[in-house]
Each structure stands twice: as structure tokens, then as C-alpha cells.
Amino acid sequence: MTKTAAVIGGGVAGTAAAIALQSAGFDPVVYERHERGVADERGAFLTVAVNGLNALRSLGLDPAKVLARGFPTATMGLYGAAGRLLVELPLGGPDADGTVTTTIRRSDLYAALRAEAEARGVPVVYGAALTGAVTGPDAVEAEFADGRRVRADLLVGADGLRSRTRKALDPGASEPHYLGLLNAGGFTAGPVDGPPAGVMRMSFGRRAFFGWATAPDGSVWWFANPPSKRPVDPASFTAESWKAHLIELFAGEPAAAIVRASDEVVGPWNTEDLGPVRIWHDDRIVLIGDAAHAMAPTSGQGASQALEDAVVLGHSLRQNPEIKTGLLAYEGSRRPRVEKVAAYGRRGNSGKVAGPVGAAIRDAMMPVVFRLLMRKGNPQAWILDHRLPPLRPA
Numbered sequence: 001m002t003k004t005a006a007v008i009g010g011g012v013a014g015t016a017a018a019i020a021l022q023s024a025g026f027d028p029v030v031y032e033r034h035e036r037g038v039a040d041e042r043g044a045f046l047t048v049a050v051n052g053l054n055a056l057r058s059l060g061l062d063p064a065k066v067l068a069r070g071f072p073t074a075t076m077g078l079y080g081a082a083g084r085l086l087v088e089l090p091l092g093g094p095d096a097d098g099t100v101t102t103t104i105r106r107s108d109l110y111a112a113l114r115a116e117a118e119a120r121g122v123p124v125v126y127g128a129a130l131t132g133a134v135t136g137p138d139a140v141e142a143e144f145a146d147g148r149r150v151r152a153d154l155l156v157g158a159d160g161l162r163s164r165t166r167k168a169l170d171p172g173a174s175e176p177h178y179l180g181l182l183n184a185g186g187f188t189a190g191p192v193d194g195p196p197a198g199v200m201r202m203s204f205g206r207r208a209f210f211g212w213a214t215a216p217d218g219s220v221w222w223f224a225n226p227p228s229k230r231p232v233d234p235a236s237f238t239a240e241s242w243k244a245h246l247i248e249l250f251a252g253e254p255a256a257a258i259v260r261a262s263d264e265v266v267g268p269w270n271t272e273d274l275g276p277v278r279i280w281h282d283d284r285i286v287l288i289g290d291a292a293h294a295m296a297p298t299s300g301q302g303a304s305q306a307l308e309d310a311v312v313l314g315h316s317l318r319q320n321p322e323i324k325t326g327l328l329a330y331e332g333s334r335r336p337r338v339e340k341v342a343a344y345g346r347r348g349n350s351g352k353v354a355g356p357v358g359a360a361i362r363d364a365m366m367p368v369v370f371r372l373l374m375r376k377g378n379p380q381a382w383i384l385d386h387r388l389p390p391l392r393p394a
């Protein structure tokens, strides 16, 4: 008999999990709190690494189609506070089909994944915000803000950093932790001088970290990480005051001209991650993606790890017909890897909040350390080269 699954959250993890669950014999329905067409613009754009592209393939999706609105960023060039190139690092690929790590607007990635899920017959219910869930002997019962109740054999909590599912599983679960940095992003109105195609340039800058890449139309996509001891209330800035603040912050650096030339400037957001989440599942509820392991954006891996989660959840439930055993297998397989990737992201974040002395040491040491590390190959190979078996062919 087909089992039912309620998937909470129509972001990266939820849509991918729904597709994976079909392969494991489930009938999934995705419940998304936003209305159709309303996208969370946090981060403006994100980079899906080659391990994430491989996870898409394992789900039977074509990465070139899902990421069609993105562009390749196969290399990162990292510059010091004084503008000196510190490190040039391959970000992964090309894979056998020629794809490399790809940068895409968050809203385009969500839309493409939802379209793929819907094309496979997965209903996506919009305007449905989970408020609670309780596991019973025969089913899990979910409750939503509009009063609707849903019963299912399995509930997948893919509801992101501030997951309600996580709270339902463990009221004392970890809370997001502020990392001392704000986040902003934007897009120039038209072509401007930017890095060569395929390169994501990043600079520690004199006062704040800045990353930028040139899109195929010549416009520049950028993000910035102004340090701030305390989190801010995003509502205390207007779009104009935030843009003016960034232009002043980057005065005298190439970033200022890029921000000035931008007609879309988004943020600020407070940069957060999540300490280890003790409880990932009970007998019928399971957490995936940011709900289980939100990591610092510095890792560049949150979306790719969410996609890997979905594939492994599919395999675990396919190989273990009893849901409870499948969820145990999923956690056993995923927890060690995601915790290692999250720790890696946290270390990268601390380099962005260094004071003047720390920055001088960082800029002097980083080229030496990376040169030594690169002798043994790409130090990120353990993240990027991770490959998962297919759940179904593309």
C-alpha cells in the first residue's frame, strides 16, 4: 500500500525530499507557508556546488535544466584586505556532463524545484504554515495556522532555520545562533566591470567582506558581510538607507561602485547557524536541510547538503520498509557528514570577523597554508567530490 508523507516547507530540501519520497513508495504533499510566487529573498542568490548537482542527478533531475537561470562559477579568487590575491581555489567540476558549481537566484532555484515536483504529480499547498505535529502509533498528525489538520504516515520537517517541526520534536532544541556578521546582496542594473566569467571573486576588504561575480548579461551579482557585534532589526533600514550605508562602508574599494550601480539591493539579514540538533527524528517525524543543520553561508553548502539529505532519506526509506528503521538509517548516514561540513563553515566565518591584527596575520598566513594544503589536492575535495547513488535515472 502507498504510504503518505506530509513535507513541511517548499524550499530546497522539501521539494527535493518530495521527489525522493516518491521513489521510496510514498505519496508526498508539500505544505509551504508562503503564498505561491512569494519567495524568501534571504541571500538573494546562492551557489549550488557540484556535490549538490550530483544529488540533483541522483533524484533523476537534470542539473542543467534546474539551474538553467544560473551561471557557472567554477573558481573562487580570494583577496586580502589590501587587495592582494591570497588564494585561487577550484569550486568543483566539471562533472562528466560538463556542469560546474553554479550560482543562481534563490527564487529561481525554488521555482525550478517546485516545478519539477509538480511535474511529477506532487501537490504543493501554499499558505499552509505548520504550527505543531504529534506522532501517534498509526500516524502523525500535523496542525496548521489556518486550523487545517493533516494525518500522514510520515512527516518531513524541511521548514528551515526556524523550524516548527524541530520544536515539535524537541521543545528544548537548539536556537539559531548569531555569528557576528550581517548579510546583504544585490544585482547591478546593467553591465559593469566585474570578474572574468566563471570566477566568484571574494575580498576581505578593509572593513567588510564582499563577494561578486559577473552574470552572462554582464551585470554583477554581489553579496556583502558587514560585521556587527549585535544582530540588527532589518526593519530599521529602508532600501535607500541600507544602500547608502554599504556605499559608505566600502568607500575607496571597487565594491562601492558596484553597490552604487545596483538597482536591487537586498538585506540586511543577520547571519546565523545552528548548534548541533540533538533530535533529528522520532518514529514518524524527521528533520532535513536547515531544520536539522543550518550552517554558516560561508560554507557555500547549505543547499547542497539539503539536496544530499533528500537523496539519502529516499534511499534509507526504500531500503527499510519500516519507517522508524529508515529514519534511523538516514540519521546514521547523514549526521557525521553534515556536522563536519557545518564545523568547516564556522571556521570560514571567523576569518571574516577578524580585527586589524587578526586580518594582517590571516592575509599573511592564508596563501602559505593553502599552498601547503593544495599540494595534497583541493582541501574541499571531501565536500565537493561526495557522490550518491541514483534513486532513479534522469
Ligand SMILES: Cc1cc2nc3c(=O)[nH]c(=O)nc-3n(C[C@H](O)[C@H](O)[C@H](O)COP(=O)(O)OP(=O)(O)OC[C@H]3O[C@@H](n4cnc5c(N)ncnc54)[C@H](O)[C@@H]3O)c2cc1C
Residues within 6 Å of the ligand: 008, 009, 010, 011, 012, 013, 014, 031, 032, 033, 034, 040, 042, 043, 044, 045, 046, 047, 048, 049, 128, 129, 130, 131, 158, 159, 160, 161, 162, 163, 164, 183, 269, 288, 289, 290, 291, 294, 295, 297, 300, 301, 302, 303, 304, 305, 306
Ligand atoms: C545569506 C545566505 C546565503 C547563503 N548562500 C548559500 C550558498 O551560496 N550556497 C548554499 O548551498 N547555501 C547557501 N545558503 C544556505 C541555504 O540557503 C540553505 O541551507 C538552504 O536554503 C536550505 O534549504 P531548506 O529547504 O532546508 O530551507 P529553506 O530554503 O529556508 O526553505 C524552508 C522553506 O520552509 C518554509 N517554511 C518555514 N516554516 C514553515 C512552516 N511553519 N510551515 C510551512 N512552511 C514553512 C519556508 O517558507 C521555506 O520555503 C545561504 C543562506 C543564507 C541565509
